[in-house]
Amino acid sequence: MAFVITEPCQTEKAGECTTVCPVDCIVEGPDQFYIEPDICIDCGACKAVCPVDAIEEEYDLTPDQEVFLEKAEAFFAEES
Template sequence: MAFVITSPCIDEKAADCVETCPVDCIHEGEDQYYIDPDTCIDCGACEAVCPVSAIFQEDFVPDDEKSFIAKNREFFQK
């Protein structure tokens, strides 16, 4: 998984990341957006435009936000 959307995105539905993604890998969930790890091309376009700084490369997700890595994976296993 290249990028993960974390807690600042909860209830923030600006969707700048969705509009910027060149491969349409960002999907809207009930409370936030999620990045499809099988579609993401690791370009970083979404990270640069996120108005709440919620998007991180998986290896750089802050320790207190690590639970969002699993939350993202679970969203796409449904």
């Protein structure tokens, strides 16, 4: 998974990221948006437009943000 949507999305949930994603890999969940890792092409367009800086590269996550990677994995496991 290249990008992970983190905590600021939970309070904002603006959605600009969905409009710029060239492969439509960003899905709205009940509490925030999630990036589908199997579809994402790692272009970074979503990160550039996020108004609340909620999108981070997986390898740049802080220990406190790791929970959002786990949430995304669980979200897409449930959808399968």
